[in-house]
Amino acid sequence: MPATETATLVPEITAHQVDPPQRGWVSWVTTTDHKKIGILYLVTTFVFFILGGVEALLMRVQLGTPDNTFLTPSVYNSLFTLHGTTMIFLFVVPIMAGFGNYFLPLMIGARDMAFPKLNALSYWLLLAGGLVFYLSLFFSPPEAGWTSYAPLSAETYSESSGMDAWIFLIHLTGISSLLGAINFYATIANMRAPGMGWGRLPLFVWTLLTYAVLLILALPVIAGAVTLLLTDRHFGTGYFDQGQGGDPLLWQHLFWFFGHPEVYIMVLPGFGIISEVLPVFARKPIFGYKAIAAATVVIAFLGLLVWAHHMFTTPSATIVLVFFMISSFLIAIPTGVKIFNWVATLWRGTVEFKTPLLFAVGFISVFLIGGITGVFLAVFPVDWQLHDTYFVVAHLHYVLVGGSVFAIFAGIYYWFPKITGRMLNEAIGKWSFAFMYIGINVTFMIQHSIGLDGMPRRIYEYPDVGNLGLYNLISTIGSFMLGFGVMLTVWNAVRSLKKGVAAGPDPWKGNTLEWFTESPPPVNNFDVVPRVRSVEPMKDIRRQVARQSEPSSDLSPAPAGTSP
């Protein structure tokens, strides 16, 4: 019969058997659920954040007084190499993937990522990269800095196998991020809820999309570069050896062609978190949705064209310097636009000072400083004085601590109730913010002056001249305040897991679909995926619920998720 024939042609899923759900640690090791993988990512990267922080504090102790002998030069060089590499490759980039893993499917109304098994592989490769790198602590950790400039990273000058551990860390975390990026891209492109066109995509998802594209464009370059470094070190090639016709500057070009997009890879998802948090707590739609989404894409594009502003002091023709100054200037425009839009989002709103909002506003106020000092560094004659000094250290920490870390903490306070079903304690959160905010400014503001006084970065000791001793002591004190602030949040999170107030599905009256489901969400995320009619689907849903319950409003309880 024709009717039955067509019926058999319809593809269908047949379950041959239903496995009992895994329990205990096995459920974590074997999981392909994006939420569990997201939690694995978040916890693992946070552990690396603490490790990187301890390394930073050890360095600050060493620099607390002039001519200090607390650390040996070799240990100090290892520490800044570990610190930089950890914070970038094992914390900021993958924690964004952690948030992405957990919230991307929820925000677009999907039931999982496009490739759940690939997703699990991404996480385990990340962990493997981190372990390979940190195991070098037991023999000889790398000492060439997170930039591993040739020829210092060549075998002649870095015999230690720690250098090779660094190379394998780049490879493993690189493949992890690439797989993750492909997964994000495929998920966003194909699995959005009905009605969610590109113009209704949450801004955090827009930034994740750009994050994914940037990773796909930039990571193969560093993967190639470290492979060349590996063959230079062990198989007799001379890509970066001027004696064999290679060129040390080739490394710098390849590294920064990846390295500068990496900066935007680290900060763009942070921009996304800020763009989600501000409208929720100002009770006002985001100001200029299209401008913010467009600025994200423009920043990503320009981010690929500015790499040699890290190389203004290398032998370069003037026209090259001018090109990279102008392209770096250009990138300040979309960044500025975003900051203006965020301030305008608060304008005429009703701002509720919850901890996520504090971190988001803290982000704007300190990231601005990092952005402004970036313009100083883009002017190449000025960069000749500031390059490789503590001014640059201050700039990059304003961008990465004041920028990415604050955004990450805003994300932690904003989404912790969704992940765990419990609220974080507001008082501890605010104290944590206060210590971190003051800590960041005390630590890094003074470092501009340290740099202007002529102190280069990456030196294990400095002489007692001028105010260097005092300035460095201030910076060291600030770093411990910052560290204390971070630990308050760790304590808050651990404490709230048991003692936190039950959150309910929508404690903040959010705008996006992750608040539509329970906290924590069930394995399948949503029993019903709602049709999306605007950028703020949850606002529509709340309005609809209110309308439907209106006639009997005296009797029926408040709609689920309206009370904090």
Place this chain on the structure above:
Amino acid sequence: MPAALASAHLRTRRRVFALTLIAALTGTLVLATGASAGFWTPESGGGSANAESIDTLYGLILAVAAVVFFGVEGALLYSLIKFRARKDAVPAQIRGNTRLEIGWTLGAAGILVILAVVTFVMLDDIRNPPNSDADGYPTARIVNVQNASAYQPRPPNGRALNIEVNGQRYIWRYTYPDGDDNPLNNTFNYKTLVVPTKTTVTLTIVAQDVAHSWWIPELGGKMDAVPGHTNFTWFKVQKPGTFRGQCAELCGRNHADMLATVVALEPDDFKAWLENKRDEIDANNKEAQQRREEELRDIEEGDSPAEDADPQEEETANQGEGS
């Protein structure tokens, strides 16, 4: 009422919190302004004209930056205080304002155009050295190094004292010109670069092992010494003095100890120093030559090499500090 008490308690706590925050910020600011002028600007003064120009350019950008900084932070702070959640306050449901957004995009672009123009105007003074003064140290025309990438600064009359700076772990070596084509017999010095005042000094910067970076803050910006490449910079010191700096590119464990000092002497004193250095090197070479010959004789006579000849001695003699 317990509820009212609790809310009052909360309000006090909030106030304490806000006051702590404000006190901390004011403290930082007071500390900032109270400190010396060096707090805000790079080292300058008494050095070279290019460093002064960079300092001026930095100052101009700082002024523009201050306006942007206070403008944006002010707007942020104002909207936080003015539009904090209160009873009966209704948030305005504004989704954007195209004119305003185009306006501030163009505004940001405008500021950057101005900064770019200022930079280009000042660039000439920073990149190109002036001629030496009439009473400076007599210099020869510098030979144009053919280089595809790096920019070699030249004074208008093409005459400058061109010194080669060689970065090596963890010391700087300076080679002075002597007129002939063989650089091996030139006068050289380690650690301290002695230069004449009122004379344009151009530096040819190279590296022997890993990358280093030449930097004396008061004498202009840093230039990397990259193996296989040649980099250039210049300075011109007007008054005798000592200027300190250090390697600015990570070069290994003792990177922090790779110091550099520039000592500027009056042209006559410099001439005397250079001749003195020349003699010192010649004497050391002669002594070394003698010792080699003696050792060779000893070997020919069948004895073992002289025990007392310390190979370090020659090295130390050559590296002797100048000034």
